[in-house]
Each structure stands twice: as structure tokens, then as C-alpha cells.
Amino acid sequence: MKLRNPRNFEKPEIIIIPMIDIMFFLLVFFMISTLSMVDLKTTDVNLPKAQNVQTNLSVTYLVTIRQDGSLWLQDKPIGVEDLIRRAQVEQSKNSKFAVAIRADEKVEYKDLMGLMDRLKGAGITRFALAAEKK
Known part of the structure; x- marks a missing residue:
């Protein structure tokens, strides 16, 4: 070998x-x-612009207020009472429940505050307001 x-x-x-x-x-x-x-199912709105915007993808509810005053949850239209009822159910399930509100830049301040006040009255305490980066 x-x-x-x-x-x-x-x-x-x-x-x-x-x-x-x-x-x-x-x-x-x-x-x-x-x-x-990372697919956000929302309707198109003209968000106000801000310099110091933070991205937070852990928000569980994404509510949109269009210029005509209509409310949208994710990409579906919804009424105020139904939105509040669903938010209360989610709040009871998840202690870190938060609502992000995407309001068109032409929505009046009183409409935005009215929605936030109704949600706060229903026990929702964590909010976020959406804006676009300048």
C-alpha cells in the first residue's frame, strides 16, 4: 500500500x-x-407636521378622524358609541391598552378634544396623537 x-x-x-x-x-x-x-391599515389623512415625532408601533388601537368628521378604526368606518364600547372591552383585556388618534390637520380642536374626552370618560387613559415628521 x-x-x-x-x-x-x-x-x-x-x-x-x-x-x-x-x-x-x-x-x-x-x-x-x-x-x-409593518403594514398600517388606515385611511389617508393629511396629518399635521411636527419636528419631534416619535414612532410607536405598540399602539393597539388606531383611530382616524377625517376632515369630514367621520371616524375610522384601522381601515373601517365606525360610530363613536361603537368605538367607545370596543375600546372599553380592549381596555379590560389589556392593561397597557393605548389609543393612537390620527386627526386630519383641518379637523377642529373641539372635535378632537370631544373624542378624547369621551374615551377618557370610558376609562381609557393612554393616548397618542399622530403627526408627520417635518
């Missing part, structure tokens, strides 16, 4: 360029798939 000389063995080469290409492909794939997971 003929034995090989250990000094004549060639070390295997690792070609790293295809590995880098695959890693970049995976990075782009996961970035795009993550962006598609």
Missing part, C-alpha cells in the same frame, strides 16, 4: 466571494420582508 506524503497535500481553498454575495442577498431579503410586515 502506497502512502501519500503529508507535505504534498494541498490545502483546500475557501472562495469567499460567492458567500458574501449570498449574505448580501439574504440581508436584502430580510430587510424587504420586514418592511412588508
